[in-house]
Amino acid sequence: MNESTIVQTRIPADRFLLAETMARGPDLVYEAEPFVLSDSDLFPYLWVRNHTDVDFEVHAEGDPTVRAVERLAAFDHEILYRVHWNRHGGVGAAVEAIVDEPSAVLQASGRDGEWEVKLRFDSKAAASAFHDACAATDVRLHISQVHREDGPRTSQWSLTTGQRQALVTALEMGYFDVPRGATAEEVSDALGISDAALSQRLRRATTNLVSNTITIGGPTGVGHPDAAADERAGGS
Structure with missing residues (x-):
């Protein structure tokens, strides 16, 4: 194939x-x-x-x-x-x-x-x-x-599988709601990563989404591979 x-x-x-x-x-x-x-x-x-x-x-x-x-x-x-x-x-x-x-x-x-x-x-x-x-x-x-292509409609936005999973999980758990429906600790526990690793994934994912959907002529594909960045953040 x-x-x-x-x-x-x-x-x-x-x-x-x-x-x-x-x-x-x-x-x-x-x-x-x-x-x-x-x-x-x-x-x-x-x-x-x-x-x-x-x-x-x-x-x-x-x-x-x-x-x-x-x-x-x-x-x-x-x-x-x-x-x-x-x-x-x-x-x-x-x-x-x-x-x-x-x-x-x-x-x-x-x-x-x-x-x-x-x-x-x-x-x-x-x-x-x-x-x-x-x-x-x-x-x-x-x-x-x-x-x-490593996931449904993610590659065109330069999202890794881990970044997409972090965004979707945070959204489904109400992390972006006002007031929040879940804390960062609860979302990171659900993903099996540290709070710091979750924070880095969400920042990189947000940067990639904005760069690839809203801005014109902006950078694309920024951010480190999740495994290496998570290790630096103390996650798994």
């Missing part, structure tokens, strides 16, 4: 998307909504942050990776665009390498000439083929994480 594999990597914008746009507007931050890339389309929806009214539209003019942009919604600090990419001849080699393998883009955020991308491949072999295709076209990847 193939095992779904998660790869988190940084990719230079000149081998991916929007390199010229980023150079013209270095303060802008971009985040693509999750999407399965295909020969017919790339991720169509792009959030742009730190904008003035028309920054992205102006900077994107003449960018070889973009055919057209369409503004869909505007808020105080973010604008949502529908981007029509120049699929043939414009996008970077890393995009082609992703499209060629069975994969989904779980996250993609860009700024300062670089993209932070989290990908799910159908198998470890597909992830390896992506890496090899990038190497063959001189795309320099800076891979920070490679791991198999």
Whole structure:
């Protein structure tokens, strides 16, 4: 059976998307909504942050990776665009390498000439083929994480199994209620770990959830493996 594999990597914008746009507007931050890339389309929806009214539209003019942009919604600090990419001849080699393998883009955020991308491949072999295709076209990847899917909908948020278990147990026992329905000691006893280990797991889990769901262009996958961190915290 193939095992779904998660790869988190940084990719230079000149081998991916929007390199010229980023150079013209270095303060802008971009985040693509999750999407399965295909020969017919790339991720169509792009959030742009730190904008003035028309920054992205102006900077994107003449960018070889973009055919057209369409503004869909505007808020105080973010604008949502529908981007029509120049699929043939414009996008970077890393995009082609992703499209060629069975994969989904779980996250993609860009700024300062670089993209932070989290990908799910159908198998470890597909992830390896992506890496090899990038190497063959001189795309320099800076891979920070490679791991198999280790739980229901946790890998895309960089939650470990232990972090998810700590969050769910704390929630079910009423630890987050006001007033609390359970103490930290009761939750840690239920998990079989120390109070300090529980505290560290909840902090790391919260950081990962916020970084991977609310912020744009923020860090992903922070936090130590649970076993090592729990040992330092005096837990098991």
